[in-house]
Amino acid sequence: xxxxRAPKYQRIADALRSEIRNGTPPAGxxxxxxxxxxxxxxxSLPTVRQALGVLRTEGVIESRxxxxxxxxxxxxxxxxxxxxxxxxxxxxxxxxxxxxxxxxSAQPEEPPQEISALLDEPTKRILVRRRRLxxxxxxRPEELGASYLPGEYVFGTFxxxxxxxxxxxxxxxxxxxxxxxxxxxxxxxxxxxxxxxxDRLELPTGTNVVHLTHVARAADDTVLEISESVWPADxxxxxxxxxxxxxxxxxxxxx
Amino acid sequence: xxxxRAPKYQRIADALRSEIRNGTPPAGxxxxxxxxxxxxxxxSLPTVRQALGVLRTEGVIESRxxxxxxxxxxxxxxxxxxxxxxxxxxxxxxxxxxxxxxxxSAQPEEPPQEISALLDEPTKRILVRRRRLxxxxxxRPEELGASYLPGEYVFGTFxxxxxxxxxxxxxxxxxxxxxxxxxxxxxxxxxxxxxxxxDRLELPTGTNVVHLTHVARAADDTVLEISESVWPADxxxxxxxxxxxxxxxxxxxxx
DNA sequence: GCACTGTAGTCCTCATGAGGACTTGACGTC
DNA sequence: GACGTCAAGTCCTCATGAGGACTACAGTGC
Numbered sequence: 001x002x003x004x005r006a007p008k009y010q011r012i013a014d015a016l017r018s019e020i021r022n023g024t025p026p027a028g029x030x031x032x033x034x035x036x037x038x039x040x041x042x043x044s045l046p047t048v049r050q051a052l053g054v055l056r057t058e059g060v061i062e063s064r065x066x067x068x069x070x071x072x073x074x075x076x077x078x079x080x081x082x083x084x085x086x087x088x089x090x091x092x093x094x095x096x097x098x099x100x101x102x103x104x105s106a107q108p109e110e111p112p113q114e115i116s117a118l119l120d121e122p123t124k125r126i127l128v129r130r131r132r133l134x135x136x137x138x139x140r141p142e143e144l145g146a147s148y149l150p151g152e153y154v155f156g157t158f159x160x161x162x163x164x165x166x167x168x169x170x171x172x173x174x175x176x177x178x179x180x181x182x183x184x185x186x187x188x189x190x191x192x193x194x195x196x197x198x199d200r201l202e203l204p205t206g207t208n209v210v211h212l213t214h215v216a217r218a219a220d221d222t223v224l225e226i227s228e229s230v231w232p233a234d235x236x237x238x239x240x241x242x243x244x245x246x247x248x249x250x251x252x253x254x255x
Numbered sequence: 256x257x258x259x260r261a262p263k264y265q266r267i268a269d270a271l272r273s274e275i276r277n278g279t280p281p282a283g284x285x286x287x288x289x290x291x292x293x294x295x296x297x298x299s300l301p302t303v304r305q306a307l308g309v310l311r312t313e314g315v316i317e318s319r320x321x322x323x324x325x326x327x328x329x330x331x332x333x334x335x336x337x338x339x340x341x342x343x344x345x346x347x348x349x350x351x352x353x354x355x356x357x358x359x360s361a362q363p364e365e366p367p368q369e370i371s372a373l374l375d376e377p378t379k380r381i382l383v384r385r386r387r388l389x390x391x392x393x394x395r396p397e398e399l400g401a402s403y404l405p406g407e408y409v410f411g412t413f414x415x416x417x418x419x420x421x422x423x424x425x426x427x428x429x430x431x432x433x434x435x436x437x438x439x440x441x442x443x444x445x446x447x448x449x450x451x452x453x454d455r456l457e458l459p460t461g462t463n464v465v466h467l468t469h470v471a472r473a474a475d476d477t478v479l480e481i482s483e484s485v486w487p488a489d490x491x492x493x494x495x496x497x498x499x500x501x502x503x504x505x506x507x508x509x510x
Numbered sequence: 511g512c513a514c515t516g517t518a519g520t521c522c523t524c525a526t527g528a529g530g531a532c533t534t535g536a537c538g539t540c
Numbered sequence: 541g542a543c544g545t546c547a548a549g550t551c552c553t554c555a556t557g558a559g560g561a562c563t564a565c566a567g568t569g570c
Contacts, residue, residue: 007553033520044555046301049522057312057461058447065521066562076444081336081495181499188336188493190445190465192313206312208463208488210445216499233463233488238443240336244436244471262523288550299525304552320551321532 012041012051017060020071031061031069059234062204074234077135077142081186081240103162104130104200108151115148118215120222125151127160129169132200141201142235148226153177170216173225179218181225187213190233197230208233267296267306272315275326286316286324314489317459329489332390332397336441336495358417359385359455363406370403373470375477380406382415384424387455396456397490403481408432425471428480434473436480442468445488452485463488 006014016031025031032040037048052069055061063069109128116124126148133143147169149159153176159165165172170181189211198205212229261269271286280286287295292303307324310316318324364383371379381403388398402424404414408431414420420427425436448456448464456464467484 009553035520046556047554050553052521053308054461063521064563066519066564068520068563081441081443184497184499186336186493186495186497188443188495189331190463190488190491206309208445233445236445238441240441240443242439242441244439264523290550301526302524305523307551318551319533321534321549323533323550 008041008043009047009050009054012037012043012048013054015041016051017055017058020055020060025071027071027073029071031071033068056204057206059207073138076235076237077231078237078239079231081238101164102132102134103164104132106130106160106162108155111148114213115226115228118223118226119148119150125155127151127154129159142231144197144200144230146228148228149173150177150223150225170225177218177224179220179222179224181216182219183217183221185215185217188238189213193230193232201230201232203232210236210238263296263298264302264305264309267292267298267303268309270296271306272310272313275310275315280326282326282328284326286326288323311459312461314462328393331490331492332486333492333494334486336493356419357387357389358419359387361385361415361417363410366403369468370481370483373478373481374403374405380410382406382409384414397486399452399455399485401483403483404428405432405478405480425480432473432479434475434477434479436471437474438472438476440470440472443493444468448485448487456485456487458487465491465493 016037031037031052034045034048034052037051038045041048052061052063056063059072059074061069062072106127106129108125111119111124111126111128115126119126127150129147129149131145131147132141133145134140135142153173154160157176159172159176174180190208191211193201193203193205193207193209195205197203197209198207201209203209210231210233214225214227214229215223216225216227218224286292286307289300289303289307292306293300296303307316307318311318314327314329316324317327361382361384363380366374366379366381366383370381374381382405384402384404386400386402387396388400389395390397408428409415412431414427414431429435444466445463446466448458448460448462450460452458452464453460453462458464465486465488469480469482469484470478471480471482473479
């Protein structure tokens with residue numbers, strides 16, 4: 001894999017990566033100290049650090065100052081791309097059901113540019129509920145989210161508290177607004193984590209995240225809810241299953 | 256944004272990033288030489304290089320040895336997540352239609368582990384058509400793809416040539432197999448680009464890519480086609496629109 | 511028992527210095 | 541005019557050296 005003429009730091013990175021892939025050190029465990037690696041590979045400290053930097057940006061390892069460098073556990077969480085509305089399926093592959101929901105805040109906020117651009121003019125006063133999901137197995141945050149709800153329906157209701165809602169959020173909105181969720185648009189993007197996301201998701205800076213923006217509309221096209229979800233990009237898999245009859249409009253060979 | 260006690264390389268990176276965001280230098284243009292930056296910021300060369308390294312892993316800039324460091328054009332290409340089967344919509348936001356199609360190869364290959372795991376036993380002999388999409392405006396590759404087709408249907412047919420197919424690929428397979436595409440599973444992942452992808456997509460090493468694995472099945476559940484598509488993660492947006500009536504199975508409030 | 515302190519081990523920052531590899535373009539030769 | 545050569549400018553690699561910041565833990569004093 002590595003050519004003989006590759007730079008030292010690259011060869012060291014390759015060596016360590018393949019060792020990790022073979023289980024030494026195993027996920028979660030500590031790597032040898034930088035000074036040990038200097039001795040082992042017979043190179044200088046900056047070279048070792050450059051090699052570790054490669055693995056760090058790849059998400060293979062993670063360093064904590066004063067403690068050590070650790071092998072990251074990169075098992076991926078499985079998400080269903082349209083599972084927001086709880087279609088009844090008991091798919092054991094979906095790990096997200098076990099996640100603990102935690103409401104960070106629930107208060108009126110000025111919507112950011114990208115969100116307010118999607119809103120109808122009269123609904124620009126909004127309530128924002130921010131949530132975080134913790135994986136109870138690893139005790140690590142796996143998802144960050146925000147729901148932007150039209151103020152006219154939700155101001156002064158129980159949604160303005162940080163309590164966990166009694167039933168699915170969209171059902172609450174339907175009750176409060178008297179309208180039905182009938183259409184949705186999803187937008188998926190990969191981008192660098194913001195400082196806030198780095199903190200809340202406990203990620204190394206510069207990590208990529210998957211960002212989903214979900215817009216739900218009523219029959220009259222007004223926006224009932226906009227929600228955002230953010231996951232660490234290297235810890236998530238998005239699954240989608242569908243019938244093609246709906247997708248294939250006409251087969252030319254039949255015309 | 257940057258605290259006063261942030262390390263030098265971080266402050267330099269922040270300064271350059273915000274300048275770039277404000278248009279200097281503009282996308283595609285050259286950055287000042289590293290030695291110029293050394294003088295401007297009054298730091299050493301490794302520090303400047305570390306700052307540029309941050310921007311490089313963020314995808315903001317790109318360096319070419321012997322030539323210079325350039326601001327990357329990070330406009331994103333829009334993709335529809337289920338548009339593979341050409342549902343007739345004339346959405347001007349979709350830029351992909353303008354892409355130039357290029358068949359790299361079309362020959363029998365040993366399927367990789369992840370693919371053959373999805374295949375039925377008798378169809379493990381497959382034809383692989385590899386394609387690349389070029390954006391004629393920028394003349395840059397935007398997408399890399401591979402279609403894994405069951406050998407029993409396609410060996411010896413025109414699909415074994417690198418010619419562009421006369422009609423949509425799935426229609427060809429339907430004709431040749433006598434079966435219909437009725438169901439599909441999509442799997443989306445973000446991962447580091449392989450060496451091959453770095454070459455073919457002309458990316459800096461270590462870049463993240465979005466990887467879609469699409470499995471299409473017939474009514475009897477046999478696999479008709481597996482296709483993979485790979486895009487640079489920071490140059491793509493995935494869009495999806497759908498009716499919620501299909502998704503929301505039952506509203507408890509009505510029970 | 512508790513709180514504080516010091517120390518060792520760890521990763522992080524940054525300077526200096528040197529050589530190499532790659533690209534471009536000017537120049538000279540044929 | 542075509543081709544090869546050379547030099548300048550660029551980014552890339554790597555060593556050495558030093559200091560700092562952070563964490564965990566053992567020991568001390570109360």
